[in-house]
Amino acid sequence: MSTPSAWQSNLSALAKADTSKLPAIFLAHGSPLLLYPENQPLRFGSLTSIGGPKGPHQQFLREFGPFLLKTYQPKAIVVFSAHWETDKEIEVMDYENNHLLYDYYGFPDEMYKITFESKGSHTVAQRVVELLQKSNIPAKTITKGRGLDHGVFIPFKLMFPSPSPIPIIEVSISSTLLPSHHIAIGKALAPLRSEQILIISGGLSIHTFKEVDAWDPQKSPEGFKDFERQIVKSVDESDGGERNRKLEEVVKHPYFRRAHPREEHFVPIYVAAG
Numbered sequence: 339m340s341t342p343s344a345w346q347s348n349l350s351a352l353a354k355a356d357t358s359k360l361p362a363i364f365l366a367h368g369s370p371l372l373l374y375p376e377n378q379p380l381r382f383g384s385l386t387s388i389g390g391p392k393g394p395h396q397q398f399l400r401e402f403g404p405f406l407l408k409t410y411q412p413k414a415i416v417v418f419s420a421h422w423e424t425d426k427e428i429e430v431m432d433y434e435n436n437h438l439l440y441d442y443y444g445f446p447d448e449m450y451k452i453t454f455e456s457k458g459s460h461t462v463a464q465r466v467v468e469l470l471q472k473s474n475i476p477a478k479t480i481t482k483g484r485g486l487d488h489g490v491f492i493p494f495k496l497m498f499p500s501p502s503p504i505p506i507i508e509v510s511i512s513s514t515l516l517p518s519h520h521i522a523i524g525k526a527l528a529p530l531r532s533e534q535i536l537i538i539s540g541g542l543s544i545h546t547f548k549e550v551d552a553w554d555p556q557k558s559p560e561g562f563k564d565f566e567r568q569i570v571k572s573v574d575e576s577d578g579g580e581r582n583r584k585l586e587e588v589v590k591h592p593y594f595r596r597a598h599p600r601e602e603h604f605v606p607i608y609v610a611a612g
Contacts, residue, residue, distance in 0.1 A: 345398050353409050360410050360531045362524060364573075364610040367419065367489045367540035370442045370449055372396050372496060378446050384554035385547075396496060403497025407504075412536035414462045414505040416527065419489035420541040420603040424510040428470055428523065431486075431508045432463035432479035439485040454491040456498075459505035462535060466509060466527065473526035489540045515601045517586045517608045524612020539606035543569055544597045552597065561593040573611070585611055 352361075368389050371380075380386045389395045406412070421441060422429075436456045442449070463479050470477035486494075486508055494506070512519050530537060543566050544552050551557040568591055572584035585608065588594065589601070598604045 341394065342397065342401075345401070349402070349405050353405070358532075360412060360534065360536050362528075362531060362537040362610040362612075363406075363539065364607040365493065365538050365540050366395065366542050367493045368395050368399070368542075370445060370488055370492055372399070372492055373449065373452060375446055375448045378448075384551045384557055388553050388555075399493050399496040403494070406536065407498070410536060411534070412504060413534040414459050414507060415536045415538060416462065416466060416507050416509060416530060417490050417494075417537075418509050418511055418539040418606050418609050419487050420511065420545075420606055421487040421489040422484070422508065422510045423513040423515075423602060425513050426476060428475060428477040428512060429510045430463045430466045430477060430479045431458055431484075432460055432481050433458040434460075436506060436508075437485035438491050439487045441487045452491070452495065453500065454486070454495045454502075455500045456486070456494075456502035456506040458507055462505060462507050465530070465533075466507065469526050469529060470523065473522065475523060475526055493540065511602070511605055511609070515605050517589065517605065520605050520608035521582050521586075521612040524609040526612075527609075528612065537610065539610040541603040541606035543604070543607075545603035546597055546599060548599070549596065562597060565591050565593040565597055569607075573607075578611075582608075582611055 369385070371386050371390050372395065374380065374386070374391050376391050380390055387393060434457065436458055438452070438454060440450050467477045467479055486506070490506070490508055494502070512523070527537060544562060546552055552559065552562045555563070568588055572581060572588055575581035575584055
């Protein structure tokens with residue numbers, strides 16, 4: 339969906355679907371290169387041609403955020419990021435005002451001056467913990483420490499106004515990286531979708547820096563394209579149980595490990611699927 343006509347067609351179809359229950363979204367959150375200073379020389383070739391400051395990914399995010407706010411009018415956003423893993427318990431940010439974690443290295447100074455203002459919600463954070471614990475998933479709120487990581491504030495800076503008009507609550511993924519565990523997390527939080535709360539799971543369908551051409555549909559080897567086709571085919575399955583079964587099978591694709599040397603950027607899709 340790398341062309342404006344393609345994603346606009348898909349968004350138009352999505353807007354006509356039932357909006358009584360908000361969707362759970364697997365979002366390609368991109369990289370810090372989305373906000374890379376335009377006066378600086380770009381690196382990483384195919385990665386920046388798609389996901390750089392003038393690439394189609396940035397344009398999509400600029401259109402997608404307003405679409406979500408207008409179409410669904412969410413009361414809050416609960417967001418998962420591939421960049422926050424916890425071991426024993428799922429952690430939920432319970433901040434009055436969110437701060438940012440610049441969890442990237444070797445970028446120009448301007449990249450560490452990026453701002454994105456948003457509030458949290460004690461009520462929503464407590465509700466997330468309540469639902470997880472009800473499903474026997476250990477969880478707790480945190481009231482200090484890390485801020486929104488770049489898997490959240492980089493895309494959200496493009497998607498939403500600053501200050502954000504609605505609360506944003508970040509939730510960790512599990513360091514188990516098990517598909518079944520993250521499907522269970524998604525199922526536990528499904529009631530939020532009927533409470534006008536939007537769930538966004540940030541990751542990537544491809545996350546490799548060994549083969550950067552894999553990021554560009556025009557240059558990507560056929561195996562990566564076939565891998566992404568299997569993802570789309572699985573997600574399009576209307577039956578929830580069958581969809582999850584097919585998504586769990588995706589990790590057996592011969593190109594999965596080439597696309598994901600480590601699974602953390604893929605497992606957020608299972609939260610959205612749950």
